[in-house]
Amino acid sequence: MKPDLPVAAATPAESLWVEGELVRSLMRTQRNTALVGLALIPIFLAVLWTDAELWQLMTWLACAAGVAALRFWVIARYQGEVVNRGAQEHVDFFRRFSFVFPLAALVWGATTLLYFDRSPLSDQFICWLVMAGLAMFSINALSGRLATMRAYLNTLAITALAVMGWRIGVELEFQGPTYHWWLLLLLVIFWYVLREAGRRLHLTHRRNFELQYRNNQLIESLTRQTQAALDAVEIKNRFLASAAHDIRQPVHALSLYADWLRSEPELVDEIAPKIVESTKAVNQLFDALFDLARLDSGKVRLNVEPMDLEKLLRDLELQYRPLAEAKGLQFRVRAKPGTAVSDPILLQRVLGNLIANAVKYTQKGGVLVAARAAKGARRIEIWDTGIGIAPVHQREIFREFYKVPSHAGTEDGFGLGLYIVARLTQILGHPLSLASRPGRGTVFRLTLEPTDEKAAAERAQASVAQIRSR
Known part of the structure; x- marks a missing residue:
C-alpha cells in the first residue's frame, strides 16, 4: 500500500x-x-x-x-x-x-x-x-x-x-x-x-x-498559468513578427547597397557609409536581443565599485557626439567631478540606451547630459528637445516590445531599449523617472543611490523568477 x-x-x-x-x-x-x-x-x-x-x-x-x-x-x-x-x-x-x-x-x-x-x-x-x-x-x-x-x-x-x-x-x-x-x-x-x-x-x-x-x-x-502560457505565446509571436520585420529592413538595405556597389564601384565613397549605418543598425538590434537574453536567463554579472562619473560621461560623449552632430544636433555634457557606487558596465549600458533614444527621437535642437548633486547621491539627467512622450504612453514605454504609435523612428527597433533600462535600473537600485511634453522634449532622471552588490544580486534573481512565473 x-x-x-x-x-x-x-x-x-x-x-x-x-x-x-x-x-x-x-x-x-x-x-x-x-x-x-x-x-x-x-x-x-x-x-x-x-x-x-x-x-x-x-x-x-x-x-x-x-x-x-x-x-x-x-x-x-x-x-x-x-x-x-x-x-x-x-x-x-x-x-x-x-x-x-x-x-x-x-x-x-x-x-x-x-x-x-x-x-x-x-x-x-x-x-x-x-x-x-x-x-x-x-x-x-x-x-x-x-x-x-x-x-x-x-x-x-x-x-x-x-x-x-x-x-x-x-x-x-x-x-x-x-x-x-x-x-x-x-x-x-x-x-x-x-x-x-x-x-x-x-x-x-x-x-x-x-x-x-x-x-x-x-x-x-x-x-x-494557462493565461500566462497564452500571453507568453502571444509575446513570442509578436517578438518573432517584430524581429522578422526589424531585421529584414537593414539586411535588405545591405543587400541593395552591395548590389549597387558591385554594379557601380566608383560610388564606393557614397555607398560605404550607408553600408556602415545598416551594419550598425543590425548590431544594435542584436545587442538588444543579447541584453534581453542575459537578463531573462539570470546571467547578469555584477561588479559594483566606486566609479568616476566625469570620466563615464566623457566616454559616453565620445561615443554619441558624432551621432548627434551627424543629425545636426547640439550635444552637450555638464560633468562635475564626483563618484558613484555602481556597476560601471551596466550603468554605461543604461545611460547609453537613454542617450541613444534622445538622439534618435530628436530632429532639431539638441541633447544635454548632466550630472547633478542630489540628496545623499548623484543624479544624471538626460534632456532632449525631441518629439516627447504623451502621458498615456509614459508608463507603457518600459514594457517589452512596446513602441509608441506614430513615433518616427520606432520602426527600426524591437521596443526593448527602455525595457532593458528599466530592468537594469531596478537591479542596480537606481530610481529612474521621466518628465515629458509632446512636441517639447523629454528628460530622464537617474538617481545613483549606492548599489549594494548582495541586494542587487537578489533583485536580479527575483526579476528572473518573476519573468518565469508569468
Whole structure:
C-alpha cells in the first residue's frame, strides 16, 4: 500500500473562508428549522393541555414564542445585512448571535418540568419522541458549527437531566419507579451518540468545504498559468513578427547597397557609409536581443565599485557626439567631478540606451547630459528637445516590445531599449523617472543611490523568477 500523503496545513485565508461557508450553510437552513420549532409548540400544548396547570403551560408558551420570535429576527437581520457579504462578516455575525441556539434548547429542555413523571406514560412518550426528534434534527441543522451544536445538545440534555434528577432525588426521594433510572441512562447514551454523530457530520462538512476551497485555488492557479502560457505565446509571436520585420529592413538595405556597389564601384565613397549605418543598425538590434537574453536567463554579472562619473560621461560623449552632430544636433555634457557606487558596465549600458533614444527621437535642437548633486547621491539627467512622450504612453514605454504609435523612428527597433533600462535600473537600485511634453522634449532622471552588490544580486534573481512565473 502507498503511504498516505500528508494533508497540507490550512492557511489563515482558507480557515476563514471555510468558517464563513460553514456559517452560510448553517444559516441557510435556519428558517425551516425555526418553522419546525414553531409548529411543535401547539403540539406540545395539545398533548399536555390536561396534564399540566394552565399557568405553567402559558409561562412555557411565552418563553417558547419569545425565543421563536428572536430566532426569526436574527434570520431576518442576517438576510438583510450579512448574506451577501464576506466570510469575516459571517463569522462575526454568528459569534454575536450564537447564544440564541442554546437558549432555545433551554426552553425545550425545560418542558420536562411539565411532563416527566407528571403525565400519563402515553403523553410522556410523545413528548420524549418530540424531544428526541429535536435533538436529532439539531445535528443536521447545527453541525456546521461544532461548538454551537454541542452547546445546543448539552443545554437540552443537561436541562432535562437536571429536571429528572430533581424529581427523582428531591421530590420522590429516590422512591420512584425503576424505569426512571433506565430513562436517565438512555438519555445519557442518546446524548453521547448524538454528540459523536454531530462531530463526524461536522468533520464531513468541513472537509468538503476545505476540498472545495483547494479545488477553487487549483482552478484559479491553472487558469492563471494557462493565461500566462497564452500571453507568453502571444509575446513570442509578436517578438518573432517584430524581429522578422526589424531585421529584414537593414539586411535588405545591405543587400541593395552591395548590389549597387558591385554594379557601380566608383560610388564606393557614397555607398560605404550607408553600408556602415545598416551594419550598425543590425548590431544594435542584436545587442538588444543579447541584453534581453542575459537578463531573462539570470546571467547578469555584477561588479559594483566606486566609479568616476566625469570620466563615464566623457566616454559616453565620445561615443554619441558624432551621432548627434551627424543629425545636426547640439550635444552637450555638464560633468562635475564626483563618484558613484555602481556597476560601471551596466550603468554605461543604461545611460547609453537613454542617450541613444534622445538622439534618435530628436530632429532639431539638441541633447544635454548632466550630472547633478542630489540628496545623499548623484543624479544624471538626460534632456532632449525631441518629439516627447504623451502621458498615456509614459508608463507603457518600459514594457517589452512596446513602441509608441506614430513615433518616427520606432520602426527600426524591437521596443526593448527602455525595457532593458528599466530592468537594469531596478537591479542596480537606481530610481529612474521621466518628465515629458509632446512636441517639447523629454528628460530622464537617474538617481545613483549606492548599489549594494548582495541586494542587487537578489533583485536580479527575483526579476528572473518573476519573468518565469508569468
